[in-house]
Amino acid sequence: MPLYESVYIARPDISSTQVEALTADMTKIVEDNGGKVTKEEYWGLKSLAYRIKKNRKGHYSLLNIDAPPAALTEMERNMRIHEDILRYMSIRVDEHEEGPSAMMQSKSSRDDRDRDRDRGRGRDDDSGPKNTASPVPAAVPAPASAAAAAEVPAEPVISDDAPASDSKDTEE
Amino acid sequence: MSRRPFFRRPKSCPFSGDNAPKIDYKNVKLLQRFTSERGKIVPSRITAVSAKKQRELSTAIKRARNLALMPFLIN
Numbered sequence: 020m021p022l023y024e025s026v027y028i029a030r031p032d033i034s035s036t037q038v039e040a041l042t043a044d045m046t047k048i049v050e051d052n053g054g055k056v057t058k059e060e061y062w063g064l065k066s067l068a069y070r071i072k073k074n075r076k077g078h079y080s081l082l083n084i085d086a087p088p089a090a091l092t093e094m095e096r097n098m099r100i101h102e103d104i105l106r107y108m109s110i111r112v113d114e115h116e117e118g119p120s121a122m123m124q125s126k127s128s129r130d131d132r133d134r135d136r137d138r139g140r141g142r143d144d145d146s147g148p149k150n151t152a153s154p155v156p157a158a159v160p161a162p163a164s165a166a167a168a169a170e171v172p173a174e175p176v177i178s179d180d181a182p183a184s185d186s187k188d189t190e191e
Numbered sequence: 192m193s194r195r196p197f198f199r200r201p202k203s204c205p206f207s208g209d210n211a212p213k214i215d216y217k218n219v220k221l222l223q224r225f226t227s228e229r230g231k232i233v234p235s236r237i238t239a240v241s242a243k244k245q246r247e248l249s250t251a252i253k254r255a256r257n258l259a260l261m262p263f264l265i266n
Contacts (some may be wrong), residue, residue, distance in 0.1 A: 026258055067259035077259070081217075108258055121218035 020054065022115055023084040023091055027098055027107035028077035031064060038078045041103060045082065048094045054086020057115060062122050071105045081122070083115045202239035206248070214247045216254035219261060226252065230262045 027045075029038050038061060046056045062079035071077070084091065091109055098107045119127070206214060212221050225233050225240070225248055232252055235245040255261040 028258065065260075068256070068262040069259055071259055079258075106258065108254065110254070116215075121215050121221075125218075125220055 020085050020087050022112050023086065023109050024112050024115070025082045025084055025091075025094070025107065025109040027080055027082075028067070028071065028105045029080065030103045030105060031074055031076040031078065033078070033103055035061070035064075035078065037103070038080060041101070042080050042082065045094055045097070048097055049082075049084055049086050049090050052086065052090030052093050054084060054090040056082050056084055058083040060120060060123055062126065074105060077105055079122075081120060084109075085115075204239055204241040204244055206244040207241060214244065214251050216251040216258070216260070219255055222248070222252050222255055222261060226261070228265065230265045 025045075029041060033041075042059055042061070046059070049056055058081075060081040062081065064076055065079050066076050067074065084094075095107065095109060098104045206212065212218070214221075216222070225238055227233055232249055235242065240248060252261060256263050
């Protein structure tokens with residue numbers, strides 16, 4: 020049986036227990052049609068990036084489904100009819116990911132800034148050798164670096180590094 | 192002597208190689224790095240994503256947009 024991932028967004032004014040009941044309903048539909056739901060995740064009440072049916076927020080739920088296509092179409096049909104469901108999306112996947120999805124990980128850790136800092140550190144590491152080289156032209160008086168800057172006027176991105184290496188070349 | 196003009200060191204694709212992040216429509220943090228301030232998908236010639244991964248990335252971003260995890264446009 021093919022594997023599916025199904026995400027749906029429920030109306031914000033229902034409670035989270037109602038969302039769970041909704042998920043249970045959908046699970047039942049899948050199981051009645053000979054499939055099974057291997058994992059369910061409730062992402063919580065999240066704010067939408069744009070308004071859907073005049074709503075600014077929605078309850079997100081994810082279902083990992085292993086079911087025949089007929090079961091999925093039946094579930095989607097029910098989702099379309101259901102008034103509390105703003106939107107749904109089902110996609111076929113080659114394999115289900117184990118453990119919590121990326122959404123749950125980012126939610127539980129709340130380490131957005133930490134990850135950003137890691138990214139920044141990674142970039143620093145990329146330009147690390149050049150930074151260590153920069154003290155050398157700093158000792159050299161300003162005109163040398165100014166001339167080098169005149170030689171290489173373009174490329175604002177690496178302009179910080181370019182004069183450093185150039186001035187070193189002219190020294191040698 | 193001096194540095195070759197218009198020289199750019201080769202960039203490598205952020206999604207290939209070991210422990211590269213997996214492209215997933217649910218990982219909004221990752222996808223946001225590849226969209227502009229206005230929510231457009233940034234071309235691969237700027238982000239250095241390989242052609243194959245760029246195709247994957249664009250479908251992931253479009254899926255995330257459909258689920259209102261990412262905006263279609265920001266004014």
